[in-house]
Amino acid sequence: MGQGRCRYCQKLFQPSKFQPRQAVCIESGCQRRRRTDYHKEKIASDPEYREGCRDSPRKWRTRNPDYWKQYRLKHPASVENNRRQQKLRDQKRKLCNLANNTSALDLKHSIAEVWLTGPGAEHLANNTLAAAQVWVIQTLTPGRVPVLPSCKQHLSGQAADSGP
């Protein structure tokens, strides 16, 4: 097996038997230069490769650290929109956490019917998060709920033992 001379450090080296045409020795510095040169050459000659590099978000952010700062300054409306979206995602996560929360008892067995009316209802089929809040508040002793007279008309079922 013949020896090769490294393209970068000019030292003689033994090419790998898997890569007989190897032109660069295995020193890390030379390998790094080889990758850098390969990258430059590919970017210059291969549009698809160039596109791929441009699409790598992490590299892109490293090259443009101030981009989002500038973007936020120029597009305040979009920033506000993102903030709203993030708030929705946070609410959704909170709801998911609540469903896994063992300190809430028997929420599944609620007999309540929940109706959503208004303009939001037509989007409900496409919307995994209905913009509504249901507060479940622990009662006092069951069956002995203190009821103010003005609230009686809202009661139904078992709690309305002195019904209308």
Ligand SMILES: [Zn+2]
């Ligand atoms: Zn070398």
